[in-house]
Each structure stands twice: as structure tokens, then as C-alpha cells.
Amino acid sequence: MTPLRTRRRTLAALAALAAVPMLPARIRGAGAAAPPRELCANGTSFERPLAMPGRDGFMGYYDVREGFAVRAAAVAGGPMPLGYVIDEHGRQWRNPVLVVPRGTAMRVTLDNAIDAPTIVHWHGLTVDSRNDGNGFRLAAPGAKFDYAFPVANRAGTYWYHPHPHGLTAGQAHRGLFGVMLVDDAEDRALAAALGTTRGDTDLVLALCDRRSDARDRYAPARDDLVSGYLGDEMLVNGTSRPYLDVGTRGYRLRIVNAANARTFRLAFRGDDGAVLPFTLLGTDGGLLARPLACREVFVASAERIDVWIDFAGRALGDSVVMESLAFDPMHGERHGGHSAPAPAGAATPAPADGAAAMTHGAQAMPGPATADQEAMAHGSHAMPMTAPDALPAALGDGVRLSLLQFRVRRRTPASPPPPTTLSSLPSPPATDGDAVPFRLSFAKDRWRINDQVFDMAAEPLVVPRNTVQTWLFRNYYTSMPHPMHLHGFGFRVIAREQSPDFLAPLATDNKGRLPTDLGVKDTVLVWPGESVRVAIDFACTFPGPQDYLLHCHNLEHEDGGMMMKVRVA
Numbered sequence: 053m054t055p056l057r058t059r060r061r062t063l064a065a066l067a068a069l070a071a072v073p074m075l076p077a078r079i080r081g082a083g084a085a086a087p088p089r090e091l092c093a094n095g096t097s098f099e100r101p102l103a104m105p106g107r108d109g110f111m112g113y114y115d116v117r118e119g120f121a122v123r124a125a126a127v128a129g130g131p132m133p134l135g136y137v138i139d140e141h142g143r144q145w146r147n148p149v150l151v152v153p154r155g156t157a158m159r160v161t162l163d164n165a166i167d168a169p170t171i172v173h174w175h176g177l178t179v180d181s182r183n184d185g186n187g188f189r190l191a192a193p194g195a196k197f198d199y200a201f202p203v204a205n206r207a208g209t210y211w212y213h214p215h216p217h218g219l220t221a222g223q224a225h226r227g228l229f230g231v232m233l234v235d236d237a238e239d240r241a242l243a244a245a246l247g248t249t250r251g252d253t254d255l256v257l258a259l260c261d262r263r264s265d266a267r268d269r270y271a272p273a274r275d276d277l278v279s280g281y282l283g284d285e286m287l288v289n290g291t292s293r294p295y296l297d298v299g300t301r302g303y304r305l306r307i308v309n310a311a312n313a314r315t316f317r318l319a320f321r322g323d324d325g326a327v328l329p330f331t332l333l334g335t336d337g338g339l340l341a342r343p344l345a346c347r348e349v350f351v352a353s354a355e356r357i358d359v360w361i362d363f364a365g366r367a368l369g370d371s372v373v374m375e376s377l378a379f380d381p382m383h384g385e386r387h388g389g390h391s392a393p394a395p396a397g398a399a400t401p402a403p404a405d406g407a408a409a410m411t412h413g414a415q416a417m418p419g420p421a422t423a424d425q426e427a428m429a430h431g432s433h434a435m436p437m438t439a440p441d442a443l444p445a446a447l448g449d450g451v452r453l454s455l456l457q458f459r460v461r462r463r464t465p466a467s468p469p470p471p472t473t474l475s476s477l478p479s480p481p482a483t484d485g486d487a488v489p490f491r492l493s494f495a496k497d498r499w500r501i502n503d504q505v506f507d508m509a510a511e512p513l514v515v516p517r518n519t520v521q522t523w524l525f526r527n528y529y530t531s532m533p534h535p536m537h538l539h540g541f542g543f544r545v546i547a548r549e550q551s552p553d554f555l556a557p558l559a560t561d562n563k564g565r566l567p568t569d570l571g572v573k574d575t576v577l578v579w580p581g582e583s584v585r586v587a588i589d590f591a592c593t594f595p596g597p598q599d600y601l602l603h604c605h606n607l608e609h610e611d612g613g614m615m616m617k618v619r620v621a
């Protein structure tokens with residue numbers, strides 16, 4: 053039996069068991085389609101005040117003005133066993149929220165005080181290969197690594213995390229990650245218009261999950277390496293089941309999915325059970341041109357969203373819960389039932405080696421079908437919906453989750469709505485030449501890009517500098533969702549094709565683009581069966597060839613080699 057089949061059965065069995073009373077309340081509440089309201093909506097399940105970034109301490113705001121030193125180290129007394137630590141003038145920050153004005157010449161010394169090689173990747177920033185933290189250079193235990201680069205990106209919610217190949221997932225899971233806010237004139241104008249204050253009405257929310265029976269350990273089983281490491285305990289800013297007291301005004305939330313593998317379908321729900329509207333202000337690489345009214349957005353690993361939620365009109369005592377709505381995670385997806393038939397001409401040409409197309413009913417995907425894929429495709433039809441011998445340690449991807457309760461506790465003056473223009477975001481650039489295809493597949497127990505597993509010594513994909521290319525990510529039907537991340541370059545989503553049916557109501561245009569596709573992206577979720585076209589401007593001012601990485605940001609997939617070297621030359 054392949055791991056994916058095992059996973060599929062486990063998830064199906066978990067779903068089937070969700071209403072059984074003997075299950076622990078937390079698992080029952082989060083996993084059921086219609087959970088008891090007191091468990092999933094309001095009331096007793098939110099027990100701890102949300103850890104709020106402050107002047108220092110855990111996730112404290114650190115104003116980057118000049119050089120600083122950060123230590124990757126074991127930390128005691130924190131929510132996670134590892135952290136990034138800054139000690140300065142008797143004050144300490146752990147996993148600081150770095151606040152960086154655009155244009156800052158950033159100088160950072162990473163001090164590796166953990167017992168394994170590491171390096172920091174500045175996720176979303178446009179820097180040269182040496183400063184990217186891509187893992188081609190590492191800091192050995194006890195060693196230091198010096199970075200020096202200008203922060204050229206537009207304002208946005210970026211983040212930083214380890215990138216030593218093969219060790220990334222474990223280090224990130226044990227606590228090595230932090231958020232970086234780049235600031236510029238447009239963003240300051242928005243803050244003034246919204247009347248927001250950082251740390252009070254402009255909040256950072258970093259989401260991740262942990263296993264409640266092994267919070268400090270990272271011990272993936274074989275299944276976890278295929279599906280991704282999921283926890284049963286959701287943390288927001290390191291806090292489990294958190295609440296936050298708010299006033300009757302609008303709040304700006306910069307939400308970072310720092311989970312290894314979990315996708316969130318984020319929404320806000322009021323006491324009456326209704327899903328509330330909110331406004332999308334920005335995505336990975338900063339503000340949208342215009343605010344967009346939404347009711348839900350998918351946020352995959354490493355993606356960020358910038359949202360505005362208004363509690364005006366709520367009565368004191370009301371609460372609003374930030375949730376992840378239930379969704380079909382499409383793990384080990386086995387046929388095209390979610391997807392429209394492939395339109396003529398939409399497919400990339402099949403390989404010239406005559407490999408058989410993989411066929412599922414009336415639909416065909418190009419590329420060789422492997423024994424593994426065939427097993428995934430057809431074997432799981434027969435999986436019985438029986439209970440596993442023991443409860444899985446993790447809650448499956450796609451189960452409904454309550455993440456954070458906002459408690460309306462004080463009456464405050466109402467705040468103005470977001471202005472109709474947020475930023476001078478240009479339209480996606482026109483591209484040159486044919487689309488460059490990237491097939492996402494599973495074979496011989498490994499996730500692959502264009503049938504290859506990452507090899508540090510392999511010839512890179514070479515992109516001529518200062519060209520604008522279309523890249524086409526094509527995910528097999530027999531696959532799972534992959535959040536694809538490119539280092540060094542923001543990109544724009546041009547179109548989604550053959551998307552799962554459940555995305556159709558969320559599309560903003562006839563190109564199938566979702567709300568989060570309208571801004572600058574560095575990570576894009578590609579669902580099984582789906583093709584996503586993105587436009588990438590490889591403008592590069594750094595001298596000489598620059599090596600970057602394209603990879604899946606499901607960290608287990610990344611560590612397993614779902615990664616490719618890209619050389620801009």
C-alpha cells in the first residue's frame with residue numbers, strides 16, 4: 053500500500069469517526085462537519101490571550117535601522133523549542149517581527165547556536181544568490197554567516213525561515229521562523245487612512261500547527277513525508293486556542309501561514325453562525341491595487357494575506373471567530389471528479405519519448421504514468437471506511453478549525469473603510485515566448501518537478517536575465533495541492549485552468565483567478581488537476597549568474613526534493 057493510500061484511508065476514517073462521542077472533544081469539535089457550537093464557535097474553547105507582538109519578547113517588533121545579530125538557538129520557556137533571538141542593550145526579542153523601511157541596507161549576522169547546519173532565507177525578498185539564504189551556503193553549528201543587502205521590495209508582509217536542504221522542515225517546525233514587515237510611503241499612507249497602529253489595530257498573526265502529544269519534537273512518519281506534517285493543535289503567534297479583546301472598529305490583520313504543510317481556508321464567523329465579509333488588502337508581496345470584498349480565502353504554507361475586518365456595529369460581548377472552513381484537501385486525489393475536462397490546447401505536449409498518457413475516465417494528463425501513480429489513482433477506490441486502530445496524531449488537512457476568537461469588549465470610534473485605491477500595483481507584465489512548463493508529480497515515493505528530484509549538482513534551469521517569462525505549473529490529477537514558491541522574484545498569476553469545482557465561486561474573473569491571485573505573489577497553490585500560469589519578470593541587477601530555487605513549500609515535499617535550481621544569467 054502506498055503512503056498516500058494509507059493517508060487517504062486515515063483521513064476518511066477520521067472524518068467518519070468525527071461524531072463518535074468517545075473522541076476527545078477538541079478533535080471531535082474540529083473534525084466534524086457540523087460541530088457543537090460551543091466547541092467550534094464561541095465560549096469555552098478559547099482559553100488564552102493571544103500572544104501579541106510588543107516592544108520586545110516573543111514576536112516583538114524590532115526596528116531594523118542598521119546591522120544586527122540574530123542567533124538561531126534553543127529557547128526555554130517559549131511556545132517552541134527553537135527560536136531566532138536578538139539580544140540588544142539588555143532587551144531580548146525572540147522570533148522578532150522585523151520592521152524594515154524599504155531601501156534599508158540590511159546587515160545581519162546569523163549566529164548558528166543549534167546543533168545542525170542552518171541558514172536564513174528571506175522569503176519574498178529580491179536579493180542576490182549569496183544573500184538569499186537558499187542553502188547553497190550554510191552556517192555550521194557554532195559558525196556565523198553575514199548578510200548584506202538592500203531591501204528593495206515594496207511594502208508587504210514577508211517572512212524568514214531556515215533553508216538547509218533536508219533539514220528545513222524540522223527546524224521551522226521547532227520554531228525557527230519570523231515575520232518581516234517592509235514599510236514604504238504607500239503603506240504609511242494606508243495606515244494613516246485606516247487609523248491603524250502597529251501592534252494594536254495592525255496585527256501580525258502567524259499560524260502554525262503542532263502535535264499536542266509531541267510539541268517539541270519533529271518526528272515525521274513515512275506518511276507525513278508524503279502528505280506533509282500536520283498537527284492537531286493550532287497555534288496563532290504560538291498561542292493555542294487564543295482570544296483577543298477588540299473594539300468596535302476595523303483591524304488590519306497580516307496573516308502568515310507558517311505551518312509546514314497545512315492549508316487554511318480562512319473565514320470569519322459571527323455568533324449567529326454567519327460567515328462575515330472582510331476585505332482583502334494585500335498578498336505575499338504587498339498591497340493590491342484596490343481592496344476586494346471576500347468571504348473566504350485559501351492560504352497555503354508560506355502564503356501571506358493582509359486583511360481588514362471591521363467589528364463596527366457589533367455589540368459588546370459579541371465574538372467573531374477566525375476559522376478555517378472545511379474543504380476537500382484533495383490528498384491522493386484519484387480521479388477528475390472535481391475538475392472540468394481539459395479544454396483543447398490547454399495541455400502541454402506529452403513527452404516525445406512516447407510515454408503513455410495517464411488516463412482517468414475521459415480525462416488525460418500528459419506525462420508518464422508510474423506504478424505508484426496508478427496505485428494511487430485506482431487503489432483507493434476500494435478503501436473501506438473503517439476505523440484505524442488508533443487515532444492519528446494529526447488532524448487532517450481540510451477539517452474545520454477554530455483559530456482565534458475576537459471578543460468585542462470596548463466601544464471605540466468607528467474607523468473609515470479602506471480607501472478605494474491602495475497602491476500603484478501595475479498590471480501583470482506582458483511575457484515573451486512560450487510558457488515554460490513545470491509538471492508536479494509523484495513517482496517512486498517522491499514528489500517531483502518535471503519528473504526530477506532535487507540534486508544540488510544537477511544543471512540548473514537557466515533563465516536569461518531581464519526577460520519576462522510565463523511559467524505554467526501543471527499538477528497531476530493524482531496528486532495533492534502544492535504551494536509553489538520561487539526565490540528572488542515576485543510574480544503575477546495570469547490564469548488558473550482546470551481548477552477544482554469548489555474554486556469556481558471564488559474566481560474573480562474569467563481567467564479563474566482567485567482574490568489572492570490579484571497581488572504580487574511568491575508562492576502559489578496549485579491544486580490537483582490544475583494548471584496555473586504566472587508571469588515572472590526576471591529583471592536582475594546583480595552581476596554574474598544568480599542561483600535561486602523553485603520548490604514546493606510543503607516543507608516535507610521540499611526536504612524530500614520537490615525543488616529545482618533556477619539560474620538567472
Ligand SMILES: [Cu+2]
Pocket residue numbers: 499533534535604605606609610614
Ligand atoms: Cu508539495
